[in-house]
Amino acid sequence: MSLTAAYTIARDSLATTSAAASVVSRNIANAEDPNSARKSALITTQAGGGVHLEQIVGAVDGALLAFVLETASSAAEFGIVSAALDRLDASIGDPAAATSPAALIGKLAGALQLAVSAPHDETAAAAVLSAAHSLTDALNDTARLIVEVRSDAETSLGEAAVTLSDLLQEFQTVNAAIVAGAGPHADVTDAVDRRNALVRDMAQLIDVRPSLRAGNDMTLFTANGATLFETTPREVSFPSAGLLGPGQSGGVLTIDGIPARSSDAIGGKIGGLLRLRDDLAMTYGRQADDIARGLISATVERDQSSVPSRPDLAGLFTAVGGVTLPAAPGSMIGLAGLIVVNANADPASGGALSRLRDGGISAPADIAYSYNPTSAPGFGGRLLELIDRLSEAQSFDPATGIATSQKSVRQFSADSVGWLQRERSVAHESHANEAVRVERATSAWQNRVGTNVDDEMVILIGLQRSFQASSHLIATVNSMFDALLRATE
């Protein structure tokens, strides 16, 4: 050993300490980046006693990251679903405000009840007509809302597919850099941070399942088994169907050629949008259509001849462009958007209010459909019958998700509200739970891999001391050399 060796070792130490300090400074600078993992300098002793910064390693916890991804995608899914269900809730409102179709059917029955006690009274008939108008308006609005929600979901799906493709493209670059830099001496920690950030962004869109292979190469799969990324990104294709009319199915999203369906539970924003577009909003739309059909069926006018021979005709309610009667449950897609008050009963459209009382709304000229052939102003039988018919059991479409037993159109529309609110409260509850889980998971993961500034400061102090000592050593060695040189002079 020589003084020169001590000098060299001290010099190595200075260089290594500076490098380690730069790692600390990177950590502190990135302390606020949620995706940045804590880096630490791996310092090794070399032959001859010198030290050397072998490698910079980033903290990793694959299991916790997987948990973060899973909770994040699930929270995103429920977030999308609950927000959209809140939008659909606008068609119902507070039960006290009586804005839902179910409440408005009740209002119509109430108006009919008053009209029965004064069948001659035009004001009472006008009240029935306006209650009927409110009801058809509410159903039309509901239908429009459902078209909006589903079309928005379609648009958002398109955007999500594009974002996912972009993320996968960038993922390829970053992953390739990591694979290329695998092995000692290279610092790929920043690239790994970036890759984690990309995967976390993807988890918002879809439930992504990463797995690591040799050389720190990451592959990505979806919950339905489709490959998202394996050395190269796979194609995410989504031919958007644009505006989705009632009952119209949207574009099929495929990942690596495998179609993603709402039943696949593929999670994330995309999974939520698929459930919304193909399942929830679709079902709610079917319910609205069947309420409309139930109303038209309940108010049909029958041939009043002693030997009835003619078909039923639409009464108070009909549809734009007419309806085919009898209407089988679930047979009339989009009816909620088309249902209208029969113009023949509406003075504003050239009809006559008295037809509400007398019948023959669709065929005023045909005496067979008149319930009150003498047009007696005190006849309330037809109005009374209408109230009963609104509460009379009929069949409904089993595809509406509502128990299929026979029920009245009033009961069915109330059940439809119950269905939506149940879905809503489940979605909200799940969203709240998932939000807490994603927080817990993220904070657990960050605690494992993140930076503690205080800790870094303590490390920095150690480095500072080491730097000072090494500097001091150099100065001492130097003075020793000086002494030696002076002695030899």
Added chain:
Amino acid sequence: MIIEQISTLASRESLRTSTARLQSRLDQTAAEVSSGRHGDMGLALGGQSAKILDLRGLSGDIEALVQSNGLLASRLSQTQSTLTAMAELATGFFETLVASRPSGSDRGAVVADARARLDALTDLLSTTSNGAYIFSGRNNQTRPIATYVTDPPTGPRATVHATFSAAFGIQQGDPQAASISASQLQTYLTGAFAALFEDPAWQIDFSSVGRGGIDVRASLNEVVTIPIGADSAGVRRFMSALVAVSDSGTDHLAADAYTQLIDTAAGLVGKAGAELVHHQGAVGALQERVAAADARMGSQRSLIEKHIQAAEGIDLLEASSRLNGLMTQLEISYVVTSRLQQLSILNYL
């Protein structure tokens, strides 16, 4: 010893999110306490919403029924008082007839009395309620019986005169009426004349009543039929007695024929009186049914409202204590946040 590391970012984030969560819960609870109801009814009730809507619908139905029963009750009480007035009218006429029978004199006064009562009767029958003639049945925009006493005779009175002429070959007011025998008159009164007050002649000449009952719903599952119209037996009989006295050549009848007329009329009025009382009873029974239905629905409704309130409302005591708890918690969270913010190793370096 293993010490879990804490990430600076994560620890600050968790403080932030817990404060934010507390604030949003505080906001919701405050709104609930001030309104006494759940903030978001649909979320709070979930699938129960259907049940609540059913109950609200039922409550609305009852409200409409109570309202329409108000109209029905006023119509029935008007019917009742009109029937009472008719019964009084009949009793009065009976007294007039009985008083006039022995003397046979003062026929002019009896006829005038009959005609006055005819006017009163047609007026009573024209009682309206809520814009409808209550004795007109379904044809409630037309007076049930047109004014009878018209001069010169038109409408039903002209028919009565024509029937009289057809039977006896003389006009009303013709002194030859004195030659009509009591039995001839009786045949006329129970025959051609009585037929005028039976269908179909009654419907053609006198009545504009729309046939077919008027059905009204009195409670959720009870439909009642309003029973009394101007077609009722009591009204017809009373009317026929009044018309018989008024327009049977009364002024010039021989004494025995006149007595026969008074006897027949008195018999008719007596029967009519009993029938009117019977009608009153029917209307009274209906009034009672409506009142009972109202009372029943009132208690039903208050029960339903209680159910709705129980489901939609919140426990105020619990909510306000929750509010206090949240406020304390939020305060603590502020204190903790600010204390932790001050805590930094940099202060000691």
